[in-house]
Amino acid sequence: MAVSKRLRYEILRRDNHACRYCGATAPGAKLNVDHVIPQALGGNDKPDNLVTSCADCNAGKTSSMPGAMVVADVDQDTFRRAAELKRATQPDQETVRIAFHVHLIAVWTWAWNKRSHNEPTKEQEAEAFKQLAILADGSDFTSDHLTQIAFEAGSARSTEPARFIGPNLSDDQFSLGADAVSHWWEAWEKASQGVKPSADQTAEFCDGLHALVLLVDAVDQRDMVMAAAARAGQQRDTSIIRHLSALREMAGPVGGED
Structure with a gap:
């Protein structure tokens, strides 16, 4: 009434x-x-x-x-x-905190499974969860930055997410890096007739890729980076920078010379 x-x-x-x-x-x-x-x-x-x-x-x-x-x-x-x-x-702060930890390990596990047909062991998942929780509670990183770290660690099948701490990437940079890893991985697996790169090889590739995406224009140079990632994968090489440099030399100066 x-x-x-x-x-x-x-x-x-x-x-x-x-x-x-x-x-x-x-x-x-x-x-x-x-x-x-x-x-x-x-x-x-x-x-x-x-x-x-x-x-x-x-x-x-x-x-x-x-x-x-x-x-x-x-x-x-x-x-x-x-x-x-x-x-x-309304959920209390502790509930929100634990829910975010669960989100991070879910991202890590998803990225791991996307790169490998073998799921992480319970021990690996527990260690990754512990390390991600420490990062989330003990740092002032944004939720997006922590999610990015979880994704990169999972992609590299690493239980040490702190290895992947770096400058916070923009949405375009993060998308560029994620797609480049996919191109590299698929090309490697095809060239190796189903043999996947190891966790260490993936981590090494991701380290070089992370440094690269901070330097290039994530929008204008996306196609060139994708081509370099695929070329590195085809040759089972963990260095994308070497192949990006080679492709630039092949392309020559923009517009050519008179």
Whole structure:
């Protein structure tokens, strides 16, 4: 049932036309009557569950006589119950922290499985989880940067994500690196008739690639980097920089010379 105009005005009058949350007053602020405990959570329309708050509506003030009795004030227990309900419906910091750890190990495992048909052992997964949690809790890296580190460590089948700490890559740089690893891996496997590069070889390639993506234009030179990654994979080489240099020499000066 909607709050009547008369009751709305009585609540505003009771609260001296001031927001009970921030203290803003009329006429400088537009005021409304709010449920302390939302109706969706069982709150009712009684005065002890209604409070003045900043809003766009101040309707109903003409529906009550100036000398009318002030309605019941908000019960402080209602405020406490509202706070408890809010805490119950929102995850605490510890829950959020653990959920992010789980996210990181999920990214690491996905990247590992994408590079290998063999899943990591329970011991490897436990060690990676431990190291990623230490990084997440003990550093000021952004969530995107930590996700990037987890991806690179998983791609290299490494349980030491700290090895892959580096400057935070942009979205374009990260995409360039991920696609280059895929091109290199697939070309290597095809040239080797199904034999995959080892974890150490993959880690070495990723190290060189990471340094490269920090230097090149991730958009303008994407095709050249992909070609270099595929060429390195075809020759089962862990150095992408060597092949990028060779391709640039073959291409010659842009536009040619007269």
